[in-house]
Amino acid sequence: MLASWPPTFSTFGWSLEDSISHEQTITYRETETSDSLLPSLPSWPEVENLDSALFGAIGGGDSSMVRKLHHNASERDRRKRVNNSYSSLRSLLPPSDQMKRLSIPATVSRVLKFIPELRKEVDELFQKKEELISRIPTQTELVQPGKQRILATGGSLSAVSAIPLGDGEFAVQISTIKANKAMLSMAIEIVEEDGLLLLNSSSFESFGGRIFCHLHLQVQGSRDVDMEILREKLLLLYEKFP
Incomplete structure (x- = not known):
């Protein structure tokens, strides 16, 4: 007959049901201990609130930066x-x-x-x-000396007047009925020969066909110019051409 060997392990007086229950308890405690070591994660509503707060802070920072740049x-x-x-x-x-x-x-x-x-x-x-x-004489005053000159010469319809302006400047007014443009150029040559510098010149024709010329002159240097002699020269020029 074969001898019966004792079992290799002993339950120390525990029944089979007690052993199973003990193993389940150990497994549950290990699982609970492992779960307790993990950090607690927030729920989904809490995540949404956290995102809103984060983006709100970022948006507020951008708005402040935009205001500063502006x-x-x-x-x-x-x-x-x-x-x-x-x-x-x-x-x-x-x-x-x-x-x-x-x-x-x-x-x-x-x-x-x-x-x-x-x-x-x-x-x-x-x-x-x-x-x-x-x-500066008016047109009536300018024509009147011409009438006096007509009586003296018997044929001229021209008048010349020379007016001192100060600081060596003079204004020469010529009134004539001749429309010869070359005569004005010749008059300018006469005043320049007498040592006068032409500053400005202008002319216009009145309604009655009379031509008025204006010469703005200045004495060059310290030369002494007799304006009465110059006036006579210009008047003779316009009397020379019929």
Whole structure:
């Protein structure tokens, strides 16, 4: 007969059901311990709230940056307009002041000082203009000496007057009925031969066919010019051509 061997392990008095229950308990505890070591993840609504808060913070930062960039651009444009305005203001000053590198306060101060000077100069020029206009004879006064000359010569319809303007300048007025353009060129040659510089000349024809010529002359250097002799020369020129 074969001898019966004892079992290789012992249950230490536990039944089979107790062993199974014990193994299940160990497995559950190991699983619970492993799960407790993992971090707790948020639920889906919590994730949505987190994303909204994150993107809101990022969007707020972008809005602040945009406002800052817009402010910088506006400030740059404002400074550019101010500089252009001061440059335009500086260009109104005399050339001697424009060559100086004046600061903005110095530019404003110089302009405030220059405005009264400019007004005074304009008033002086206006007064000089009125004086010159008062010295120039009217058409009636210009024709009248011509009538007196007609009585003396018996045939001329021309009149010449010479008016001093000051500072070595003279205005010569010629009234004639001849429409010969070459005569005006010859008259200019006569005044230049007498040492006068032609500054300006003009002519127009009145309704009655009379031609009026105006010569603005200036004495060159310190030469002494007898305007009465010059007037006689010009009158003889226009009497010479019928």
